[in-house]
Amino acid sequence: MKEFCRKRWFLLLLVGSIALAAWIPRSLQPVVGMLEPKVIVSVALFLMAWCLESRDLRNALLHPWPALWGVVISYGLLPALAWMAGFLLQVADFRIGLLMIAGVPCTLASAVLWTRMARGNEASALLVTLLTTGTSWLATTGWLMVGAGRQVDFDVGSLMWGLFLVLVFPVGAGQLLQMITPLRQFAKRHKTGLGVVSQILVLSIIFKAAVEMFDKLESGTVSVATLSIVAVASACLAIHLLGLTFGFWSSRALRFDRPNQIAVAIACSQKSLPVALFLYQTYSEYYPLAVIPLAIYHVGQLIVDTIIAERLADAGRPKLAMPDEAQVLT
Numbered sequence: 001m002k003e004f005c006r007k008r009w010f011l012l013l014l015v016g017s018i019a020l021a022a023w024i025p026r027s028l029q030p031v032v033g034m035l036e037p038k039v040i041v042s043v044a045l046f047l048m049a050w051c052l053e054s055r056d057l058r059n060a061l062l063h064p065w066p067a068l069w070g071v072v073i074s075y076g077l078l079p080a081l082a083w084m085a086g087f088l089l090q091v092a093d094f095r096i097g098l099l100m101i102a103g104v105p106c107t108l109a110s111a112v113l114w115t116r117m118a119r120g121n122e123a124s125a126l127l128v129t130l131l132t133t134g135t136s137w138l139a140t141t142g143w144l145m146v147g148a149g150r151q152v153d154f155d156v157g158s159l160m161w162g163l164f165l166v167l168v169f170p171v172g173a174g175q176l177l178q179m180i181t182p183l184r185q186f187a188k189r190h191k192t193g194l195g196v197v198s199q200i201l202v203l204s205i206i207f208k209a210a211v212e213m214f215d216k217l218e219s220g221t222v223s224v225a226t227l228s229i230v231a232v233a234s235a236c237l238a239i240h241l242l243g244l245t246f247g248f249w250s251s252r253a254l255r256f257d258r259p260n261q262i263a264v265a266i267a268c269s270q271k272s273l274p275v276a277l278f279l280y281q282t283y284s285e286y287y288p289l290a291v292i293p294l295a296i297y298h299v300g301q302l303i304v305d306t307i308i309a310e311r312l313a314d315a316g317r318p319k320l321a322m323p324d325e326a327q328v329l330t
Helices: 001-008 009-023 025-032 039-050 054-062 065-088 091-105 112-116 122-134 136-148 156-178 179-189 189-221 226-253 257-270 272-281 287-315 323-330
Strands: none
Touching: 001 136, 009 025, 009 189, 025 189, 039 122, 039 156, 039 179, 039 189, 039 272, 065 091, 065 122, 065 189, 065 226, 065 257, 091 136, 091 272, 091 287, 112 179, 112 189, 112 257, 112 287, 122 156, 122 257, 136 179, 136 272, 156 179, 179 189, 179 272, 189 272, 189 287, 226 257, 226 287, 257 287, 257 323, 272 287
């Protein structure tokens, strides 16, 4: 039992936090109201970049094809699947929310963490994050115009500056610390602990989305049939798994090495909840229940990817080597 809890602590906390959000969402609103996704993601990215060896990121930039392929899948296949799946959903809010979460950039934190967990190339996963986030003002808006029929009014300059502060600046700061020998060695010694902190930060964002989702359902101002929720949950899971599977096997067909196959699969299929929540603020007046697919997709991707990452890590270990269980949390 102790070993199970040690290896599944994140999933246990995830399930517990969602259960708490479902139990008393209204009471938790003041608490989650203090959580700022941009700040949380910035700190998580800083910690991950601090642990990432600079030479690994340089290698990813010198060999960017896996990351570029991940961008193509993330902004091509997944939004297209969401758009087609929308025709099967009866609730307009769910159609918009599904397209919204599928059309946002790669998740800003968990893609690197879960790639690391699976023994993939985390530098390539981080590069997918950089590329998809840097182009989200165009790609995400385009898909929403196709699916929603209403253009999101982006201030491009403000958006790009915000992306710089949330993404580029933390990564740059973390890599600068890699240049200072004592700090680089500190990050190397405490890589597991810093990874755990990053995962807890990711969990706090999920908790915020879950509270907002259950609060809307409990308030009674909007209602939806259970069958419709099951349908959109199934669509979220199917889109994620199809993207992950296609990313892995297409990368193998393109002769990328195994670490890059894993990085492409995870990064192209994981989507950013903070960016989706930002977009949701624009659409909440018209589609208040659109937050439900956002929360379901993100929670689902973390649950299934935790299991998949562990299987990939086990499959990649040498046959005669003793399993390094500490890697599960790094």
